[in-house]
Amino acid sequence: KQEVTQIPAALSVPEGENLVLNCSFTDSAIYNLQWFRQDPGKGLTSLLLIQSSQREQTSGRLNASLDKSSGRSTLYIAASQPGDSATYLCALNMRFGAGTRLTVKP
């Protein structure tokens, strides 16, 4: 059974900082990995989708990488802004980690 772990559970950074969110998984037999954003009281919004054959995806200030051999994915956020404050979740084959709650302070 796939286990997905996200560390840290919460992160607080000053505006402008570059940051990395981590996601680890136990089963390398994956079809895809997705990173989602969830704002309080709202649904999930897909940020980036990495297919099994890919190593990374980029969208604006976001870059996600996938290393199946080590069972890890990272979400890199460049030049963070207060509007980036949200919970970020990774999902392997639609199985989710518990998320990292990010706060970006002005």
Add this chain to the structure above:
Amino acid sequence: EAQVTQNPRYLITVTGKKLTVTCSQNMNHEYMSWYRQDPGLGLRQIYYSMNVEVTDKGDVPEGYKVSRKEKRNFPLILESPSPNQTSLYFCASSLVGFAGTEAFFGQGTRLTVV
């Protein structure tokens, strides 16, 4: 607009009173699923459906039923709700199952069972 629509958004009910949470998508997606989200536990999958008339249990199916009679709808049924089913519920859909397609989520249904 492409979307997944859940209803109701908020629901308070009493133990044992049957209820249905509806989910509809307008993107002709084959795959639909239900999750519950609880503090500290993240999203856990309840049921999923790879296509019409095909449903499978997720990680926490006990106490829930689903049906997929048509492609766009995937209702979640609680035959006899209990307080431990108090949670935030999400419906999701994607074009094709797990195989590398973007997933879309509804806005959530906050259920309280008293």
